[in-house]
Amino acid sequence: MATIAVENYLKHALLLAERSPDGLVPMGELATAMEVVPGTATTMVKALADSGLVLHEPRRGLRLTAAGRRVALNVLRKHRLVETFLVNVLEMDWAQVHAEAEQLEHAISDAVLDRLDALLGHPATDPHGDPIPSVEGTLNSAVYATLATCATEISLRVVRVTDQSADFLTFAEAHGLRPGAVAHVVDRNLPAGLVTLRRPRGKPFALSLAAAGRIWVAPNEAG
Amino acid sequence: MATIAVENYLKHALLLAERSPDGLVPMGELATAMEVVPGTATTMVKALADSGLVLHEPRRGLRLTAAGRRVALNVLRKHRLVETFLVNVLEMDWAQVHAEAEQLEHAISDAVLDRLDALLGHPATDPHGDPIPSVEGTLNSAVYATLATCATEISLRVVRVTDQSADFLTFAEAHGLRPGAVAHVVDRNLPAGLVTLRRPRGKPFALSLAAAGRIWVAPNEAG
DNA sequence: GGATAGATTTTGACAATTCAAAATAAAGCC
DNA sequence: GGCTTTATTTTGAATTGTCAAAATCTATCC
Structure with a gap:
């Protein structure tokens, strides 16, 4: 099982890769997103590469592997479904739910995720309009x-x-x-x-x- | 903020202390409950004692301080309200929800906890009949x-x-x-x-x- | 009143994650 | 082409939580 730190690195790598034409994520961007010093990101990316979750291209950046992308999409799906739940069911302020979901995304099992998805009626987007990855691992990123x-x-x-x-x-x-x-x-x-x-x-x-x-x-x- | 490990030690210490007439919890019992070797429990209890969360009576055991008990009750409240939510709202099997709540109890903020409590109608017990500690920190342990x-x-x-x-x-x-x-x-x-x-x-x-x-x-x- | 069994503590080590700061590589600039 | 800037990597160290195994208590049992 991926640790919380691993899940976070992969999630941020996915978000950055989505905004990059070739899928290559520079080390510095990942470090900034994770709020760690660059050396820490290097250390972790090498560990992720050893686990087959990313490819490390030294001095150039990293790319998610299929396995890494799968984990990242699952975390992102949890994050966005949790946000939707917090706003739609618990009626929380949409300005707060991101911080809450940052914690909950690592604590929710796939079983709970499925029930939550059903309760919410299989929403396509979260309260901010961000697309919710499907169970199959599709991320619908329409450009507006x-x-x-x-x-x-x-x-x-x-x-x-x-x-x-x-x-x-x-x-x-x-x-x-x-x-x-x-x-x-x-x-x-x-x-x-x-x-x-x-x-x-x-x-x-x-x-x-x-x-x-x-x-x-x-x-x-x-x- | 208490780490997940600290929260777990305190929660188990509370549960064991509740079943002990004088509130003294032997090291070995805590180690067994936490599924760690005895030496690990000793190390952690000394750290908890340094933080003022427990009193360590060497070779005899530990006692929760008021601060430690407060943290433990909050975790237990989260655990049991989450179990109630999983069964009553998400309609999950009561046999599974304990394991789920073990994770979620550390990821839920007090803000989410309050909303959950309201959604559930301020229940007094969880699906197993275990009493849910009140916000004020009261644990109603009726004996049957x-x-x-x-x-x-x-x-x-x-x-x-x-x-x-x-x-x-x-x-x-x-x-x-x-x-x-x-x-x-x-x-x-x-x-x-x-x-x-x-x-x-x-x-x-x-x-x-x-x-x-x-x-x-x-x-x-x-x- | 010592030997012994059982619990607890100590010691040394390890994995994961992080930082600070030095070393290195790459890219661009005159 | 050499120099400078910037990004990345390396190195050494700290923290947290854990284990294995040796050392140390404590209580009890003849």
Whole structure:
């Protein structure tokens, strides 16, 4: 069985690999994500390579093997189903549930996971809009535009909020920017780094381009 | 924050202390409960004593301090509320939930615990009839008779089953011996070490005195 | 009142995970 | 092509929790 540390390294390796075109994850990125010094990541990656969970390409980075990816997807599935449970069933604040799920993802058995999945009705995404890996190990990563890049003056539907910090999520919540919410970009001022947004029957408000880049949207079909 | 190992030592120390008249827990008992060699228990108890969680009386045993007892009760509360959740909400088999809760009890925050408690309606006991410590740290340990010691030929209500092994619980379940079940002792044959039981509209069946001693009962008020 | 059995403690070692800091390799720059 | 910057790896050490086995108590038993 993978230890908690191993599960965490693999999970972060997966998340970083998903954002990398060739699947190669630089050591430094993994170390940053894990909040350890680079040497620690090197040590652990070599151990993971010995266990056949990753390939270590010295001085270049690491790649998940099929076995490593399987473990990582299972942990990610637990994380996101737990978040969904905490929000949908226990009615907890979506800004807090990430931290809770970080612990629970390592304590939940596959048996509990299955029951949780059934209780929640086999959801496809978690409360932040992040896709929940299937039992079979499929990760549906549809690509959307963000509020920093999408067209202006058309009705949009928020599909995903990719920032787990409680502060950001509380801000988003306060402006109704949860997945499913409808809004449109009133104006985008690149020099000022500002995006102005408006929700139906709401006042316009601004957020930084950096923040806008973490809110993913699709054209609002109904709107 | 207490580590998982520390939480486990304190939890087992509490359970053993509850069954000891003077609250003194011999080292060997703790080591057996924790499934470690005696020397390991000694090492850990000294560390716990340094943290002010237990008192170590060399060669005699240990006692929980108020701080240690507080931590232990919190872990036990998590364990038993999680078991209740797994059975009542996720509809899992009561024979499995102990093992699951052993992991989850260390991963659940107090915030999640509170929500879980509310969802379950603030239960007083878990699915095995074990009392759930209150938030304030009260452990209601009412003393009952067991099927090995109770009066015969009177209607009884099962209140508690104090064996966490899946085999025993599956056996108990198969005969309907869950808390709340009604039964009476038909016969007790001490030389043979057998207790014969009968449930309403059921066939009589036998179990060993040792097994009977793990099923706690109260007189059945309703008849 | 010592020998002995049983429990407990001590000692030395090991695996996992981490850090700090020195060493090394790679990449880009004039 | 040599120099500098940056990323990565190596080395040595600390921490936590564990075991095996030797040493040490304690209580008890003739």
